[in-house]
Amino acid sequence: MPTFPAAPIPGQDRTAQWVRADRDRLIHPNLPSGRTDRTVIVEGRGCHVRDSRGRRYLDAAAVLGMMQVGHGREEIxxxxxxxxxxxxxxxxxxxxxxxxxxxxxxxxxxxxxxxxxxxxxxxxxxxxxxxxxxxxxxxxxxxxxxxxxxxxxxxxxxxxxxxxxxxxxxxxxxxxxxxxxxxxxxxxxxxxxxxxxxxxxxxxxxxxxxxxxxxxxxxxxxxxxxxxxxxxxxxxxxxxxxxxxxxxxxxxxxxxxxxxxxxxxxxxxxxxxxxxxxxxxxxxxxxxxxxxxxxxxxxxxxxxxxxxxxxxxxxxxxxxxxxxxxxxxxxxxxxxxxxxxxxxxEKLLDNATTTGGHLADRLATLTDLPVVGDVRQIGLMLGIELVADKESRAQLPTGTAPVAQALREDAGIILRGNPRSLLINPPLVMDRATADELADGLHTVLARVEPDGRVRP
Structure with missing residues (x-):
């Protein structure tokens, strides 16, 4: 798995400049005008990316479900x-x-x-x-x-x-x-x-x-x-x-x-x-x-x-x-x-099946939590449906956005969701150790989610 080189990370001043310029000049999809936080990604290797402040994240979304072979492939x-x-x-x-x-x-x-x-x-x-x-x-x-x-x-x-x-x-x-x-x-x-x-x-x-x-x-x-x-x-x-x-x-x-x-x-x-x-x-x-x-x-x-x-x-x-x-x-x-x-x-079709199966096994017990209604998996494509009530199967009143934000901020996991489900589409080069890193983070954060959608500290 490619690793990050020992490269200099832009300092806080440069990050602040980028964030200001982003707010002033860029239009983002699905971003309300009142939201001011930004995460500026500057580098990627394998299943991970790094932001301008030097923080490392697990890219559990493969950007937007497309980074099959992982970030930073010199052959490409x-x-x-x-x-x-x-x-x-x-x-x-x-x-x-x-x-x-x-x-x-x-x-x-x-x-x-x-x-x-x-x-x-x-x-x-x-x-x-x-x-x-x-x-x-x-x-x-x-x-x-x-x-x-x-x-x-x-x-x-x-x-x-x-x-x-x-x-x-x-x-x-x-x-x-x-x-x-x-x-x-x-x-x-x-x-x-x-x-x-x-x-x-x-x-x-x-x-x-x-x-x-x-x-x-x-x-x-x-x-x-x-x-x-x-x-x-x-x-x-x-x-x-x-x-x-x-x-x-x-x-x-x-x-x-x-x-x-x-x-x-x-x-x-x-x-x-x-x-x-x-x-x-x-x-x-x-x-x-x-x-x-x-x-x-x-x-x-x-x-x-x-x-x-x-x-x-x-x-x-x-x-x-x-x-x-x-x-x-x-x-x-x-x-x-x-x-x-x-x-x-690299036989990534086989890896999607085996690593996807391992990840599904690791996530199966999430349904023991009061807010997890269903875990679905095919290959390295998974969905975790969050519910306010398991009998009615109603979605969280807040949707999944606060949970996705907590995963990013607290566990260093980047993924996206719809109002009902968290969506997991990692790079197909993901190995078992990285799958375990993802599973551990999901277990830790989802255990803190309340039926009203709040994420406990």
Missing amino acids: VSAATAQLGTLECFHLWESMSNDKAIELAVRLTDLAPAGLDRAFFTSGGAEGNEIALRMARFFHYRRQQPERTWILSRRTAYHGIAYGAGSVSGLPVYHEGFGPQLPHVHHLTAPDPYQNSAYDGEDVTEFCLRELRETIERIGPDRIAAMIGEPVMSVGGAVVPPPDYWPRVAELLRSHGILLIFDEVVTAYGRTGHWFAAEHFGVRPDLLVTAKGITSGYVPHGAVLVTEEVAAAVTGSTGFPIGFTYTGHPTACAVALANLDIIER
């Missing part, structure tokens, strides 16, 4: 440097191409579930979901079914915050105050085995399938383009669906000619112990969106993998009319190739 720096010195940038418009984009397209489609044989490159996950939505509608348009415009999604889903991606996200915070959303979007109930009161005593999968069938009948199967979903809901709480959910959803959609889009922005590239979470559920979607772990976040990049049937329809005789400035950026592609090499060479 070397790959980027070499490519910057050869061909730093070029485009893929019309007949132009570049060697690294071609190599990465071959590599990804070889790794992907069988049948996903074509790749379209983006700069990130929200862009990828925008492309997938456009491709789904355009697919039907090119097949003389322009009336197929409806997109089915799910409540509590997160697909990014671009216009279309934000519209299909099932979280009201991304809709309120932003005017009309993308039309012809319908949100379904998501499967959540722990919050089972939402299903009126019915089996979770049966409830969701019945609702899906009724929705298809109400809208009309010949008006629906696609359904989009995360195989495992990430921002929604690392919620793993019942094993029969996705196979049965896929079968129903296929019977009506409705495309299935898997958003694997978080779950791909080993996060669940597979290259793609689709493999875990034995499902091959028509379109599969990836980003984040494709480069371990070292540079922005993403890919949408599609079937030959989808590719043939959307390219057609005139080509797919949508692209981005940085589509197939050669430096990003070179970094992705180096990143995939590390994942394969």
Whole structure:
């Protein structure tokens, strides 16, 4: 595991300057204007980062669920440097191409579930979901079914915050105050085995399938383009669906000619112990969106993998009319190739399974605490659901933010949460000792959390 070198740490004066400049010049996502504290991260190695005051933190979020190979990998720096010195940038418009984009397209489609044989490159996950939505509608348009415009999604889903991606996200915070959303979007109930009161005593999968069938009948199967979903809901709480959910959803959609889009922005590239979470559920979607772990976040990049049937329809005789400035950026592609090499060479898919299992074992007894309702795990993707009352399974009145803050300040653990759950997505290079460090910190802090959401000193 890489360690921090003995490097000088910026002094308090420099940190104070950065904090003032940050407050005065930067706009942060999800940061109220009245909040003045800042943590300025200046260095990363392996599973840890260090701030400008010299404090070391365990990055239990892999930044934002993307740092598969850990911080500070010299192999990736070397790959980027070499490519910057050869061909730093070029485009893929019309007949132009570049060697690294071609190599990465071959590599990804070889790794992907069988049948996903074509790749379209983006700069990130929200862009990828925008492309997938456009491709789904355009697919039907090119097949003389322009009336197929409806997109089915799910409540509590997160697909990014671009216009279309934000519209299909099932979280009201991304809709309120932003005017009309993308039309012809319908949100379904998501499967959540722990919050089972939402299903009126019915089996979770049966409830969701019945609702899906009724929705298809109400809208009309010949008006629906696609359904989009995360195989495992990430921002929604690392919620793993019942094993029969996705196979049965896929079968129903296929019977009506409705495309299935898997958003694997978080779950791909080993996060669940597979290259793609689709493999875990034995499902091959028509379109599969990836980003984040494709480069371990070292540079922005993403890919949408599609079937030959989808590719043939959307390219057609005139080509797919949508692209981005940085589509197939050669430096990003070179970094992705180096990143995939590390994942394969270091067997990080296996490590996600074994270390994830060890971490889940260490965290299982958290449910003995009055505020921990559920601990969920698949690979190195975990969710800890916090409750005010175990019988009602109601969330803490404060949400999880005060707990996440206490973990950072008191235990040196950086992670994020939604109103109900703490989300744990550490780098896939995490070893047992680092997993134990994380588990110890979680046990210590969560034992101090009261049902009203307060964290005792």
